[in-house]
Amino acid sequence: xxEPDEHRLFRRTVAEFVANEITPHVAEWDEAEEFPRDLxxxxxxxxxxxxxxxxxxxxxxxxDALLLAIVAEELAQCGAGGIPASLFSNYIGAPPIQAAGTPxxxxxxxxxxxxxxxxxxxxxxxxxxxxxxxxxxxxxVADGDVYIVNGQKTFITxxxxxxxxxxAVRTGDDGAAGLSLLVVPTDLPGFSTTPLQKMGWxxxxxxxxxxxxxxxxxxxxxxxxxxxxxxxxxxFNHERLFMIAGMVGGSRLLFDEALDxxxxxxxxxxxxxxxxxxxxxxxxxxxxINATRAWMAELIDxxxxxxxxxxxxxxxxxxxxxTLEFCAREASQILGGASYLRGNPVERLYREVxxxxxxxxxxxxxIDLAARQLGI
Amino acid sequence: MKVxxxxxxxxxxASDYSLDPATHNLVRPAEQVLDDTDRYGxxxxxxxxxxxxxxxxxxxxxxxxxxxxIRQALAMGADKAxxxxxxxxxxxxxxxxxxxxxxxxxxxxxxxxIAGTESTDGYSxxxxxQVAALLGIPSLTYATQVDTDGSSVSIRRQTAAGYxxxxxxxxxxxxxxxxxxxxxxxxxxxxxxxxxxxxxxVTAGDLGVEASPxxxxxxxxxxxxxxxxxxVVDEGEAHLQVVAALEQAKVV
Ligand SMILES: Cc1cc2nc3c(=O)[nH]c(=O)nc-3n(C[C@H](O)[C@H](O)[C@H](O)COP(=O)(O)OP(=O)(O)OC[C@H]3O[C@@H](n4cnc5c(N)ncnc54)[C@H](O)[C@@H]3O)c2cc1C
Ligand SMILES: Cc1cc2nc3c(=O)[nH]c(=O)nc-3n(C[C@H](O)[C@H](O)[C@H](O)COP(=O)(O)OP(=O)(O)OC[C@H]3O[C@@H](n4cnc5c(N)ncnc54)[C@H](O)[C@@H]3O)c2cc1C
Numbered sequence: 169x170x171e172p173d174e175h176r177l178f179r180r181t182v183a184e185f186v187a188n189e190i191t192p193h194v195a196e197w198d199e200a201e202e203f204p205r206d207l208x209x210x211x212x213x214x215x216x217x218x219x220x221x222x223x224x225x226x227x228x229x230x231x232d233a234l235l236l237a238i239v240a241e242e243l244a245q246c247g248a249g250g251i252p253a254s255l256f257s258n259y260i261g262a263p264p265i266q267a268a269g270t271p272x273x274x275x276x277x278x279x280x281x282x283x284x285x286x287x288x289x290x291x292x293x294x295x296x297x298x299x300x301x302x303x304x305x306x307x308x309v310a311d312g313d314v315y316i317v318n319g320q321k322t323f324i325t326x327x328x329x330x331x332x333x334x335x336a337v338r339t340g341d342d343g344a345a346g347l348s349l350l351v352v353p354t355d356l357p358g359f360s361t362t363p364l365q366k367m368g369w370x371x372x373x374x375x376x377x378x379x380x381x382x383x384x385x386x387x388x389x390x391x392x393x394x395x396x397x398x399x400x401x402x403x404f405n406h407e408r409l410f411m412i413a414g415m416v417g418g419s420r421l422l423f424d425e426a427l428d429x430x431x432x433x434x435x436x437x438x439x440x441x442x443x444x445x446x447x448x449x450x451x452x453x454x455x456x457i458n459a460t461r462a463w464m465a466e467l468i469d470x471x472x473x474x475x476x477x478x479x480x481x482x483x484x485x486x487x488x489x490x491t492l493e494f495c496a497r498e499a500s501q502i503l504g505g506a507s508y509l510r511g512n513p514v515e516r517l518y519r520e521v522x523x524x525x526x527x528x529x530x531x532x533x534x535i536d537l538a539a540r541q542l543g544i
Numbered sequence: 545m546k547v548x549x550x551x552x553x554x555x556x557x558a559s560d561y562s563l564d565p566a567t568h569n570l571v572r573p574a575e576q577v578l579d580d581t582d583r584y585g586x587x588x589x590x591x592x593x594x595x596x597x598x599x600x601x602x603x604x605x606x607x608x609x610x611x612x613x614i615r616q617a618l619a620m621g622a623d624k625a626x627x628x629x630x631x632x633x634x635x636x637x638x639x640x641x642x643x644x645x646x647x648x649x650x651x652x653x654x655x656x657x658i659a660g661t662e663s664t665d666g667y668s669x670x671x672x673x674q675v676a677a678l679l680g681i682p683s684l685t686y687a688t689q690v691d692t693d694g695s696s697v698s699i700r701r702q703t704a705a706g707y708x709x710x711x712x713x714x715x716x717x718x719x720x721x722x723x724x725x726x727x728x729x730x731x732x733x734x735x736x737x738x739x740x741x742x743x744x745x746v747t748a749g750d751l752g753v754e755a756s757p758x759x760x761x762x763x764x765x766x767x768x769x770x771x772x773x774x775x776v777v778d779e780g781e782a783h784l785q786v787v788a789a790l791e792q793a794k795v796v
Contacts, residue, residue: 174739
């Protein structure tokens, strides 16, 4: 499948942006567990946040899954997944605002998110559990013009920095039908955060959020009460697609690192790449990446044609995290001790495998979802 | 201010290349990129046009291909492009190139012509000066900074010792060095808009220029393999030997 000229040109642009503005700094940012906030503005200037957002707010006006995948795949080339993860919290926090926010809420938030001046996050997971979305327990109780929100969220990407947190809350009875999405401006009294230290994605801020009688104006409700579960599920399809693209990009980076090393490194008087064992490892990586990428391309095509291939997106996310896991292991074997040193992209990506297999719907949950969708 | 910018589409320097066995010219793939050097020229032109209510016209000679390189410059914000694509011009030397570019520029209204200092693939580094001479306008070369009030242009010209300040009144040609300004990245919106911008493709005949390349490449030899350098073993005096070697090479 050949990408259209405009998409290829934008791919080149994003690749240059990543190579110039991000890659040279990733080791430093990862160690600092933070990257400059200004990167949001630079990314905003380039239009990286505009896919799927209305033109009146500064967006592209259309959804374009291919473009989103291109951005994710190229950002992954920086070799530190925490940076795209943080930037992309906008792509999980803001789409429900575009889909179901009031005109007032959209006008307040979206132009500033698109320019990189405001950061959005999505808060679903709670200390009590993440996979079982329908049973979450943070509550929002209507009281005049406001909702009084109480509860905790955890593992929230961009939780420390976000200006707006799109929060899954219970406004009604038990189960999925009682859930709503409410945007919580983070400067409201009663809202507080603590950072979490992680195995990987160091440059990405991840936090626990506390809501203690936070009074959120009702205009921040997305859609109607009880529509939360549907909006969350809608969001997942795009999140899964760009996670797949990020994993494909990361796997490709691992392959490239391993190939360069195998060609350069000599053992017993010959480059590693001349050894059959090593060559086969490389081809096996390449084979799995190509298969995953081809499947991803097909799903992009279907999503852009208006379909929602839920089961296949779920399966492909598993395919992508298994491929990433395999490539991280094999690249590490080929690099040997060098892959164990901090600052090496293979070392960093190795530590990022887990979050890709767990976040955004874990492998087990994806497989179970596919089974149900397929009527098995 | 009306600005014309000379830009060249070149094969992606990161990809493999081959030479045509008959003509010894580089085989140019359909997909080319905007020469990195010329991005600075485009950015400079855009900034000047933004400050002085102007327009930016790209002028280029070479095979059109799928126009990706030209679109890249249009996506940055240039208004339109004139592209001279003529099979007869294949393998043109710099003088022929300059004649073609000058003829294409002369058809446009312009106050300022901007070029790079040296292309990435041809790198003769003399096209801009030749274009200025053919147009009969002054050339301010090797600019590391460009200022204009709309009727005259002054630049800082990089020299071995520092820089010279040189100025001339318009119309004038300026060649800019890498780093004169920070080129912007084209946005996807810009890329989509670029598709609608006019690209006027003409031949040498349309410009009234005789289409002869002016040169022919008789043969191409591979560059001699690099010889191994001289190893200096440090027994306390190595720095002196290094200094002597550098002096002998006349680099210090
Ligand atoms: C770095 C990072 C960033 C994150 N960012 C965000 C964010 O921005 N917003 C957000 O809302 N969440 C975020 N998450 C949370 C993530 O989505 C959850 O971790 C994930 O959904 C799993 O939830 P859990 O950790 O509570 O695991 P649990 O739901 O407790 O599950 C534990 C394990 O059991 C398995 N399991 C669960 N149920 C079943 C079952 N029925 N059958 C078989 N196996 C089962 C799961 O696969 C998992 O392996 C992030 C997580 C990480 C690590
Ligand atoms: C069919 C065809 C095939 C060609 N194939 C080749 C090829 O294989 N290799 C090659 O190097 N050239 C090719 N050219 C272009 C032309 O021959 C060269 O551009 C020319 O020799 C200029 O020399 P230079 O690159 O050394 O210029 P330099 O003097 O090094 O360039 C300095 C600046 O002049 C301007 N400039 C130079 N050339 C052009 C141009 N063509 N269009 C617009 N601005 C320009 C740019 O601003 C550049 O930064 C081809 C042209 C045609 C029509």
